[in-house]
Amino acid sequence: MGLVVQKYGGSSVADAEGIKRVAKRIVEAKKNGHQVVVVVSAMGDTTDELIDLAEQVSPIPSGREFDMLLTAGERISMALLAMAIKNLGHEAQSFTGSQAGVITDSVHNKARIIDVTPGRIRQSIDAGNIAIVAGFQGVSQDKKDITTLGRGGSDTTAVALAAALEAEVCEIYTDVDGVFTADPRVVKKARKIDWISFEDMLELASSGSKVLLHRCVEYARRYNIPIHVRSSFSGLRGTWVSNEPQGDQPMEQAIISGVAHDTSEAKITVVGVPDKPGEAAAIFRTISDSELNIDMVVQNVSAASTGLTDISFTLPKTDGHKAMEALTKAQPTIGFDSLRYDDQIAKISLVGAGMRTNPGVTATFFEALSNAGVNIELISTSEIRISVVTRADDVKEAVRAVHSAFGLDSDSVEAVVYGGTGR
Amino acid sequence: MGLVVQKYGGSSVADAEGIKRVAKRIVEAKKNGHQVVVVVSAMGDTTDELIDLAEQVSPIPSGREFDMLLTAGERISMALLAMAIKNLGHEAQSFTGSQAGVITDSVHNKARIIDVTPGRIRQSIDAGNIAIVAGFQGVSQDKKDITTLGRGGSDTTAVALAAALEAEVCEIYTDVDGVFTADPRVVKKARKIDWISFEDMLELASSGSKVLLHRCVEYARRYNIPIHVRSSFSGLRGTWVSNEPQGDQPMEQAIISGVAHDTSEAKITVVGVPDKPGEAAAIFRTISDSELNIDMVVQNVSAASTGLTDISFTLPKTDGHKAMEALTKAQPTIGFDSLRYDDQIAKISLVGAGMRTNPGVTATFFEALSNAGVNIELISTSEIRISVVTRADDVKEAVRAVHSAFGLDSDSVEAVVYGGTGR
Numbered sequence: 083m084g085l086v087v088q089k090y091g092g093s094s095v096a097d098a099e100g101i102k103r104v105a106k107r108i109v110e111a112k113k114n115g116h117q118v119v120v121v122v123s124a125m126g127d128t129t130d131e132l133i134d135l136a137e138q139v140s141p142i143p144s145g146r147e148f149d150m151l152l153t154a155g156e157r158i159s160m161a162l163l164a165m166a167i168k169n170l171g172h173e174a175q176s177f178t179g180s181q182a183g184v185i186t187d188s189v190h191n192k193a194r195i196i197d198v199t200p201g202r203i204r205q206s207i208d209a210g211n212i213a214i215v216a217g218f219q220g221v222s223q224d225k226k227d228i229t230t231l232g233r234g235g236s237d238t239t240a241v242a243l244a245a246a247l248e249a250e251v252c253e254i255y256t257d258v259d260g261v262f263t264a265d266p267r268v269v270k271k272a273r274k275i276d277w278i279s280f281e282d283m284l285e286l287a288s289s290g291s292k293v294l295l296h297r298c299v300e301y302a303r304r305y306n307i308p309i310h311v312r313s314s315f316s317g318l319r320g321t322w323v324s325n326e327p328q329g330d331q332p333m334e335q336a337i338i339s340g341v342a343h344d345t346s347e348a349k350i351t352v353v354g355v356p357d358k359p360g361e362a363a364a365i366f367r368t369i370s371d372s373e374l375n376i377d378m379v380v381q382n383v384s385a386a387s388t389g390l391t392d393i394s395f396t397l398p399k400t401d402g403h404k405a406m407e408a409l410t411k412a413q414p415t416i417g418f419d420s421l422r423y424d425d426q427i428a429k430i431s432l433v434g435a436g437m438r439t440n441p442g443v444t445a446t447f448f449e450a451l452s453n454a455g456v457n458i459e460l461i462s463t464s465e466i467r468i469s470v471v472t473r474a475d476d477v478k479e480a481v482r483a484v485h486s487a488f489g490l491d492s493d494s495v496e497a498v499v500y501g502g503t504g505r
Numbered sequence: 506m507g508l509v510v511q512k513y514g515g516s517s518v519a520d521a522e523g524i525k526r527v528a529k530r531i532v533e534a535k536k537n538g539h540q541v542v543v544v545v546s547a548m549g550d551t552t553d554e555l556i557d558l559a560e561q562v563s564p565i566p567s568g569r570e571f572d573m574l575l576t577a578g579e580r581i582s583m584a585l586l587a588m589a590i591k592n593l594g595h596e597a598q599s600f601t602g603s604q605a606g607v608i609t610d611s612v613h614n615k616a617r618i619i620d621v622t623p624g625r626i627r628q629s630i631d632a633g634n635i636a637i638v639a640g641f642q643g644v645s646q647d648k649k650d651i652t653t654l655g656r657g658g659s660d661t662t663a664v665a666l667a668a669a670l671e672a673e674v675c676e677i678y679t680d681v682d683g684v685f686t687a688d689p690r691v692v693k694k695a696r697k698i699d700w701i702s703f704e705d706m707l708e709l710a711s712s713g714s715k716v717l718l719h720r721c722v723e724y725a726r727r728y729n730i731p732i733h734v735r736s737s738f739s740g741l742r743g744t745w746v747s748n749e750p751q752g753d754q755p756m757e758q759a760i761i762s763g764v765a766h767d768t769s770e771a772k773i774t775v776v777g778v779p780d781k782p783g784e785a786a787a788i789f790r791t792i793s794d795s796e797l798n799i800d801m802v803v804q805n806v807s808a809a810s811t812g813l814t815d816i817s818f819t820l821p822k823t824d825g826h827k828a829m830e831a832l833t834k835a836q837p838t839i840g841f842d843s844l845r846y847d848d849q850i851a852k853i854s855l856v857g858a859g860m861r862t863n864p865g866v867t868a869t870f871f872e873a874l875s876n877a878g879v880n881i882e883l884i885s886t887s888e889i890r891i892s893v894v895t896r897a898d899d900v901k902e903a904v905r906a907v908h909s910a911f912g913l914d915s916d917s918v919e920a921v922v923y924g925g926t927g928r
Binding site: 098101102132135136138139140141142143144146147148150151153154155157158160161162164165166168169174175176178181202226228 | 524525555559565567569571576577578581598599601604625
């Protein structure tokens with residue numbers, strides 16, 4: 083029996099009852115002979131309440147102080163969780179990100195982990211304790227200031243600790259039973275995936291699946307830490323994310339892992355771009371200088387009569403305004419005709435390593451959309467993914483049609499969503 | 506213009522409005538040319554809410570985890586206060602007790618400060634920042650665990666930092682205008698004291714005055730740090746506590762500093778103690794072995810006929826049960842007749858260095874009580890204090906009578922109480 087890292091999100095520890103329930107689950111793992119390290123998020127709405135307080139005090143809170151403020155949330159949940167475990171007759175010690183050795187860069191509000199030096203955690207578990215660690219937070223290497231890791235930070239803390247402690251598995255407890263073949267709120271017959279490769283999971287995450295964030299999966303892949311995504315409300319086996327199937331997992335991966343969708347992006351089309359070398363480069367240099375991330379990029383063949391082409395790309399809606407501003411400013415230099423902005427789009431993606439060797443996949447995908455009467459506006463493909471952009475209004479129908487066409491529908495309704503999501 | 510340490514209690518930063526008000530006051534001090542270090546308590550009821558959560562999770566919370574939990578409160582208030590100051594165009598940085606170099610022993614929930622190494626604070630203020638420090642908390646020297654300082658901990662943090670940074674003054678902001686000649690809620694004509702010596706303040710604090718705790722005054726006296734107790738709600742000059750009057754303070758101290766009262770104690774009488782050497786020692790060894798603190802001790806002369814005497818002492822009501830238990834258990838060994846427990850008592854104390862050289866003080870004191878029809882049950886005196894125990898019901902009348910007899914009454918009502926008290 084080796085070391086297990088468990089991570090519990092805010093919805094799992096939303097109140098005293100939740101904390102006591104989680105404490106029992108942790109003690110079970112300890113009783114089964116594991117060394118246990120637990121990463122915990124702030125309780126339920128704590129973070130939102132703290133953000134609200136900050137906004138009352140200052141319209142633009144300082145990054146350093148904002149991080150100091152937010153990290154109070156995990157301090158509360160981890161101390162309470164340690165108390166609840168001790169109340170069950172087991173020894174537990176809580177540690178801040180700094181005490182746990184989570185060393186980051188100095189970019190407040192979205193720091194990156196540079197190193198993990200979990201000496202105190204190792205010492206604590208070797209002494210027989212259950213170690214409780216604050217998720218989402220670290221300490222900056224140069225200034226020794228408190229930092230936070232941004233969205234999905236607690237998952238990343240868990241995977242990073244699992245890597246540094248050479249854990250057997252990193253268990254991510256959430257409010258759904260695992261990773262599904264599609265969003266269960268859209269596709270009632272979505273199936274829980276038993277095992278999925280890091281690569282497919284990365285594609286799902288970057289295509290709109292919200293169970294695990296890209297950053298956390300990337301970290302797990304780099305250090306080869308198996309992730310087990312499961313529910314803290316049920317006792318069911320969830321989804322394993324790893325290089326190779328493990329134990330009693332199915333040995334062969336399905337052709338298609340799942341269908342993801344994303345309605346958080348907008349589309350910008352640059353109309354009438356002279357079709358000559360350097361034009362696309364000038365456009366995307368403008369975007370990247372504004373520190374904006376783009377997703378899909380599509381360029382149509384130019385019309386022979388005019389020698390002009392259109393370039394379309396998608397990016398997070400929240401960055402849309404900034405991108406339009408930057409491009410408008412650069413219009414005289416770059417020399418295009420006009421800009422079109424559209425935030426009523428959806429992206430639907432089909433992900434699966436099997437599609438590499440199954441040429442029929444693309445055809446089946448487009449046929450399914452066509453039969454459902456869904457019009458395709460952009461297409462982009464990778465080795466293990468096909469993505470299309472459609473109207474936002476069509477997204478549910480499109481996802482259901484594709485899910486069904488690839489035989490992913492379960493015979494019964496499997497998916498249960500238990501609550502909100504933590505950070 | 507030198508360095509000033511300011512301390513704000515929980516009632517001063519109870520909400521966003523309070524935090525913004527305090528931020529303005531801090532910026533004023535900075536504008537006046539001072540280097541400013543601020544010690545802040547948790548917002549209003551935060552601590553009580555956290556204690557409530559802990560009780561829901563565990564009936565007997567662990568000391569280490571309880572401290573981790575409670576210290577989240579100051580983390581929130583200090584970050585918000587720093588944001589509010591930055592919003593006024595001044596630079597501020599917040600620091601936890603650990604970051605500020607407040608090193609303590611390992612006694613959780615009531616740790617004692619061993620050392621203060623404020624290197625980061627010094628660096629921050631020398632760079633032009635206002636430094637905000639979490640009160641009430643530190644880090645243990647041996648285990649590097651988070652500790653809390655117990656009751657009045659934030660005041661002690663402020664004085665300790667003032668000492669380590671060699672501050673000009675430690676300003677304690679509270680919800681009253683200063684230290685009064687009696688509790689203004691009891692004596693409407695109580696006068697604000699302009700200056701009081703450390704010694705008199707120590708006696709007042711240990712006699713029931715709640716504005717400053719004994720521990721904080723003791724620390725200030727040891728390092729000779731002047732304390733200025735004042736209101737965060739008004740702009741008035743408050744009370745200076747120091748070795749010698751400073752600046753425009755009155756040069757001669759009044760004969761009597763003030764009248765304090767305390768209704769938090771109980772009286773235990775050990776009846777029928779054999780009047781022979783070692784008996785009193787056996788009784789108080791029993792008490793001290795139970796780690797209980799006692800206050801007044803009085804032994805009457807023994808009745809010649811029986812050779813037995815009675816020993817009475819007072820102690821905090823909260824320790825009463827434990828003391829009775831310990832003494833009952835030791836009764837066969839010590840050999841007294843019986844125990845009497847009485848928690849309907851009050852202690853009234855008159856404090857003033859002047860009474861050393863004014864023999865009439867004691868007589869005036871007893872006459873005042875007698876004229877008011879107040880019966881005296883125990884008497885205890887020191888060089889600069891006389892204390893008596895009376896019935897709890899008589900306390901207000903007793904305090905008013907003594908206050909008036911020593912000419913302390915103000916011509917007008919001066920005292921204003923603005924709110925609750927922080928920690």
